Amino acid sequence: MARDPRFDGRFFVAISTTGIFCRPICPSPLAKESHVQYFALAAQALNAGYRPCLRCRPESAPDSWAWRGTQTTVARAQHLIEQGALVTQSLPQLAERLGVSDRYLRMLFQQQIGMSPKQYSLYHQLMFAKSLLHNSALSVTQIGLASGFHSTRRFNDAFKKQLHLSPSQVRREAPDRLTDNQVLLHYRGQLNWRYTLDFLAKRAVDGLEKVTEHSYARYCQIEQASAWFEVTPLKPGTLVMQFRVTYAHHLPILIRLVRQRFDLDCDTDVIEAHLNQVAPGLVQHTGLRIPGAGSLWEAGVRAILGQQVTVKSAVTQLNRLVAELSHERERQFPTPQQVIDSDLSCLKMPTSRRETLKRLAEWVVTHGESEPSAWIAIKGIGPWTVHYAQLRGAGDPNCYLEGDLLVKKRSQQFPSLNRQSVAPWGSYATFHLWSLS
Template sequence: MRGANPHLAGMDMDFEACRRAFLTRDPRFDGRIFGAVRTTGIYCRPICPARTPKAENMTFFLTAAACQEAGYRPCLRCRPESSPDLGAWRGTSNTVSRALALIEGGALDAGDVDALASRLGVGERQLRRLFRQHLGASPVAVAQTRRVLLAKQLIQETLLPMGEVALASGFGSVRRFNETFQQLFGRPPGTLRRSHAEEASAAAGGITVRLPYRAPYDWAAMIGFLGARAIPGVEQVSPRRYARTLSVDGALGLVSVSPGPGDFLVAEIRFPKVQALPAVIARIRRVFDLTADPALIGDHLSQDPALAPLVAARPGLRAPGAWDGFELAVRAILGQQITVTAARGLAAKLVEAYGARLDDPFAASLGLIRAFPTPERLVGQDIAALGMPKARGAALEALARTVAADPAIFTPRADLESAVAALKALPGVGEWTAQYIALRELREPDAFPQADIGLLRGMADETGVRPTPAELLVRAEAWRPWRAYAAQHLWAADADQLSKTTTVSRTAEAKRIKTDADNQRAA
């Protein structure tokens, strides 16, 4: 297919603008476009240090998958697998966004495009058309490109044996892995390993990978959000690291995430099965919201005078995701009508009573000894005995029973409305909880729990009068399709305000105590 189109291979792309981005090595376009060279058969990022080819030899694509489907291979110098994986198509086609989330979670590893389309409520032909329109590649090509680029990253950043790289990157067999690399690069995969891989490999027993993002990134806000909700024994949070236990397909492991020296996070992954690696990486990317384009989102939200100063104060704010749908739903139900701190305490009791124990000395050295309970473990249990209302305990047990019977219930649906409706059918889940789950687990960028007290406080007028949930919902229409990020800005501002109020109150109380003590001494 290479050379079929002499200039552009994507919708809404201007050749001269793309060309200028490559000539100036403009980092703003990294992850947005890729340039392929017909004379070499290689595709690159805009920031590639190699000499820019002649214009007549270049073709521009929207995605790496489109480049590879057209017959080009990734550059070994600029490493396209290291570019930010932007969700720029979000808001244009939420169906594509949801499909990509499912593909990243392995939907095409064990299924076909028809099954994927059915899960999204569209026809197979329509899904293929949407992928062509917005990504310039088919769903299968996207899945294959993800496997190839992950494998290439593991080869160049770790010392994993080639057989384990094949399994860890999602290839069904080592033979298929070798054939793909021979066809794509014209050489065996082992020849791509760099001599300094030892320096980039993980600590003993683990794998270290770099996960890029589009700058800026508000790490402090992300770690603050996760830290306030961290469950003892499951999660351990410090200013420069987030670590937790995790269960994937019955295997227990450990992940640790910290900010890197560049525009990437560093993830250290310790799992007994390398086959779990793609799913673990997908979860890390989801939780830390690494596909967001903060400039695109911020420009849209800044059009509202109330949000503009919030966006300016936190330009790199992300919407934290969830590690597991069932865990998030349990946490949300535990947190109904109580504080975040109280909900965290109840979650700790739940984990201590029913969570599987992790047998890993390294994890234990961090205080991480248990995994969050599975739905099957909570079925038939008297959860209320842990210290909560009987109705709430019964709701959690019923939720566990429902999810155990249908593990796919926390997967993207055809649209936000149908996802919320399905979630509200779960025991103990109302509108607020459903929207919250859609925001953090389903990664719906337009989810919006309009009745949340923090959002209502954040939109109070100068006299302190808060809008009603219905009034806030009307106001939020202008924030579509990024209402989830608007909610995150309002929550962050509300947390800052509460912190300031608490500090002022404590200062005033300290002054009062000191004054009383001085008066007593004077008397």
């Protein structure tokens, strides 16, 4: 019912009245529950006599049967393409980054997605451009550049060829009251902006983040280039993001980061209806979402500095770390390499915890921001640290922090509350328990 993209590929929905099975993100009208059957694998739905939906194409779902064996390569390629890889480099260069030939990469895309990598990139660029035409006051030229087109003529030609309309016909008129460095961000359900700002304000880093009565602003880096954004509510269902980026094609990456940071792709109405059914009285503050930490690395650092101390103490140490390893004028969150190169003497904490931070930095440099569950092998990192990183760094919707002291204490009010009963919305149950003060 939530059509949450985080569950895409984890299960499939089959409708007995139509004989069709779909991905959980399918835009088709929802069927009655009595007509629905669930399958963990698309192959199981096929074996049961269902045929794949032509709208959502289950064969292209992440982790589906068509992806087995080459899942990692295709997923990484998609991620890089959505980050603008084919805007700034050639297909052979992208394939080299993935450790495969460009011919093999084209074959994988054709088999699993039904199009070439360049087609996938083009469609992604056009859909982003269409979104900006509806949700910003940027000029057509600016939108073309932000979408990765190197000329307005090529942008117009591609738009007309694929969408059978010109960008001007799609726009008609720009949204009212927007400047050319603002974009509208839409969301479903409710958003408790006051709670979100209070949560982020208590954990804000001086010079890196700024929280006012109505807005949140932050510096960040995209491909080693500086970026900045400020988000303010406009009306129910809509936020306004003001931005600065070094390169125009970084805008889609920034929008994706901000949407993840404020968890704008979930539907809180569906989530809270489930939690209210499981534990009546748990949802005392509607519209709670997962305030992201920017990246898995940042969430991991915050979790380690917060081990067995108060939020205030953890933020004090975080401010010292950022001040020591960042520029005064435009601060950025320290990179893993900067942490490795520092003696971390600025941190007034046990030596063992500083060493844990170093070990995490070395792991990330070696393995990248891999699945946090693998961090459990690092000395000094336990389940709470891993779960916190999954919660705020990866935006995992089902991370119930049952080992957290506050969650343990407040869950006693709700005997029916446990990891199984709150699934698949364990992360939101965690935040609702934290909010009961």
